[in-house]
Amino acid sequence: MKRLSLYFSGPEEVEVREEKIEPPRGDSVLVENEFSAISSGTEMLFYLGRIEEDTIIDKGIGGLEKKFDYPFKYGYSSVGKVKEVGKEVSEEWKNKLVFSFHPHESRFITKTDNLIPIPSGIESEEAVFLPSIETAINLLMDGRPLIGENVLMMGQGIIGLLTTSLLNEMPLSSIVTSDRHQLRREMSEEMGAELSIKAEKNEEEFYLDDGLPDSGADLTYEITGNSDTLERAIRLTGLEGRIVIGSWYGDINSEIKLGTQFHRKRLKLISSQVSRINPEYSGRWDKERRLDLAWEYVRNMDLRKLITHEFSLKEAKKAYNLIEKDRRKILQAVFKY
Structure with missing residues (x-):
């Protein structure tokens, strides 16, 4: 054979x-x-x-x-x-x-x-x-979006799109996304984003003019795979906000300014990786339960x-x-x- x-x-x-x-x-x-x-x-x-x-x-x-x-x-x-x-x-x-x-x-x-x-x-x-939806579920569990929050999603590849779809089921104030590619942005809005912005150097002004409140995002997801995007996420996230980093940058080095914006806003950077469940949930959640939930979304999503x-x-x-x-x-x- x-x-x-x-x-x-x-x-x-x-x-x-x-x-x-x-x-x-x-x-x-x-x-x-x-x-x-x-x-x-x-x-x-x-x-x-x-x-x-x-x-x-x-x-x-x-x-x-x-x-x-x-x-x-x-x-x-x-x-x-x-x-x-x-x-x-x-x-x-x-x-x-x-x-x-x-x-x-x-x-x-x-x-x-x-x-x-x-x-x-x-x-x-x-x-x-299945693995992509399981990853999206893990991103939500690590980010802990709350009722009424303004959420920023940077990156609308498959993981970003599926995470956007899951976020759309929650009672949030807004979901704003960005990506370089038009096809992804169009699909993002179809899957629940209030607005999807073309990712470019001056994108911050569009976020603040058309999508996010002046105070910035409560919760930001960085899922672009581009380490330079993390610095923009820091600028666009509001006081005491959370930034969940779902990207793996590999061996790519990047200078990230952790100066005034990061320090005075008391931002929290959260690394999210699907191979482990947040220990705080370990009393109620395990791999099997998360997979069962992922299958439900596989069944119900288009x-x-x-x-x-x-x-x-x-x-x-x-x-x-x-x-x-x-x-x-x-x-x-x-x-x-």
Whole structure:
């Protein structure tokens, strides 16, 4: 039996390899992938090689718990069906639609502990959004938006759009967003933003004239992946406001002024990362409960409209090049097997 596997072989270099795999044995199963989602944030940092030395690729995904070094497989949003099972696995797993935090490849052998059965009524294309929605939920839990607050969202990629949608369900005074790309801004307003502004050097005047009160935002999310945006977030956030940083900047260095604006306004900078739940919630929340909530949003949101591009795995180079060079036209790209 053979499979196609995607390898990151160097900065801005990917290759698809044909590999031989054995049938599942013992407590293992064979999953044939249907879709896997490409992350335009973290995954693109790995594609570009913009990762600090000695970084563990991903501590939460089996097979990726190793230091960043080429070549390696990557990806963490795969949806497929169980086609074969080992002798120690119940036949009930056969043909079950499952999600896995697994790299991009056409089929793979794994244990059922690494699979999440997809609830009925959810299609394969929708299920690939599970990690992104889980991340958006975590951003809300870390930011703790309050009734009547003015919220600023900087960055409307997939994570930003989904976070905007979740915020729209809350009784806030306003949700103002920004992004460089028109397609994202239009989708942002469709998903609940009161106003979405083109991100540019003088964007502050637009925020204060048309969107935010003169006192600034109560809560700001920085999800652009651009470390320079953090300084603008500091200027636009009001007295004793919170700034939640959902971006991973990789090895990119940036000078950020933590002077008068930051100091006198007593701002709070909050790092948000989905692999951990805020310890303050640990008595009531765990990974399983957060995933259950994420599935509810997967079921109830119109997610397929966010998929703008589908590629075969053999078109991987074309896919990553498009995401890197021309994000104006793209929201979510997926591999279809």
